[in-house]
Amino acid sequence: xxxxxxxxxxxxxxxxxxxxxxxxxxxxxxxxxxxxxxxxxxxxxxxxxxxxxxxxxxxxxxxxxxxxxxxxxxxxxxxxxxxxxxxxxxxxxxxxxxxxxxxxxxxxxxxxxxxxxxxxxxxxxxxxxxxxxxxxxxxx
Amino acid sequence: xxxxxxxxxxxxxxxxxxxxxxxxxxxxxxxxxxxxxxxxxxxxxxxxxxxxxxxxxxxxxxxxxxxxxxxxxxxxxxxxxxxxxxxxxxxxxxxxxxxxxxxxxxxxxxxxxxxxxxxxxxxxxxxxxxxxxxxxxxxxxxxxxxxxxxxxxxxxxxxxxxxxxxxxxxxxxxxxxxxx
Numbered sequence: 001x002x003x004x005x006x007x008x009x010x011x012x013x014x015x016x017x018x019x020x021x022x023x024x025x026x027x028x029x030x031x032x033x034x035x036x037x038x039x040x041x042x043x044x045x046x047x048x049x050x051x052x053x054x055x056x057x058x059x060x061x062x063x064x065x066x067x068x069x070x071x072x073x074x075x076x077x078x079x080x081x082x083x084x085x086x087x088x089x090x091x092x093x094x095x096x097x098x099x100x101x102x103x104x105x106x107x108x109x110x111x112x113x114x115x116x117x118x119x120x121x122x123x124x125x126x127x128x129x130x131x132x133x134x135x136x137x138x139x140x
Numbered sequence: 141x142x143x144x145x146x147x148x149x150x151x152x153x154x155x156x157x158x159x160x161x162x163x164x165x166x167x168x169x170x171x172x173x174x175x176x177x178x179x180x181x182x183x184x185x186x187x188x189x190x191x192x193x194x195x196x197x198x199x200x201x202x203x204x205x206x207x208x209x210x211x212x213x214x215x216x217x218x219x220x221x222x223x224x225x226x227x228x229x230x231x232x233x234x235x236x237x238x239x240x241x242x243x244x245x246x247x248x249x250x251x252x253x254x255x256x257x258x259x260x261x262x263x264x265x266x267x268x269x270x271x272x273x274x275x276x277x278x279x280x281x282x283x284x285x286x287x288x289x290x291x292x293x294x295x296x297x298x299x300x301x302x303x304x305x306x307x308x309x310x311x312x313x314x315x316x317x318x319x320x
Contacts, residue, residue, distance in 0.1 A: 025161075048211075063252055
């Protein structure tokens with residue numbers, strides 16, 4: 001668990017959450033999540049029927065990979081909220097960097113909560129996921 | 141999502157953690173879980189999305205006896221069958237059924253938000269209830285109307301108290317979404 005006194009507003013934590021995303025990892029996520037939508041799993045359907053340049057990743061795969069940065073940062077079981085918008089598609093071959101920026105720490109009745117802005121960008125600098133997270137931290 | 145009973149099982153959590161590239165042992169190693177302050181392994185923050193596995197009629201999973209809309213002998217089995225039925229109906233003078241699969245437009249996940257009331261433990265059996273939220277429309281940047289709809293899903297533990305609340309926003313586009 002993080003200590004509030006060890007945190008500074010504006011601090012940025014970042015992590016490469018996937019390097020050269022494979023179609024196989026997208027299928028792996030389909031199998032685990034249960035979402036087999038052919039726009040994610042079936043190149044023939046995605047290109048010839050749906051009209052996309054290739055299959056693309058589930059938004060929830062990007063959010064799940066980005067979640068690793070946050071739980072690595074705040075510790076296990078400390079998250080209070082996590083959410084965001086899928087702002088651009090993620091394609092096979094993409095490399096994603098997730099960033100969490102501490103925006104504030106709130107102290108209430110012996111407890112402390114850290115608020116983070118979260119953004120994940122691809123190798124071209126395009127934001128693919130943008131949101132926020134809040135987590136319990138030690139008040140000191 | 142219409143899963144009503146969602147058992148949070150260790151191999152399922154292991155597979156999910158692998159798929160998101162997270163090798164944290166709190167998701168996979170029962171000994172690490174048992175020795176933790178939680179007394180059990182945890183599920184990753186986005187895991188409840190996998191309750192789709194326990195929805196008996198989840199439409200994004202192929203099922204026996206139900207025509208799948210992905211490719212087989214043709215790029216889309218369902219659309220080929222629908223087109224054949226329409227041709228047949230035309231030939232026999234019956235009215236053609238209203239076109240179902242629009243083809244080039246699609247439904248996409250626009251937003252997802254989770255509120256965690258407490259950590260989700262491996263071994264729990266959750267009950268799930270989903271309700272519709274707001275709906276709204278917006279003009280897309282590249283033309284075409286975007287229709288948004290929200291759903292709220294509550295995941296509750298054995299004692300009926302909330303574990304996770306999920307809010308999803310879906311968008312239906314009139315054409316394939318171009319890369320931003």
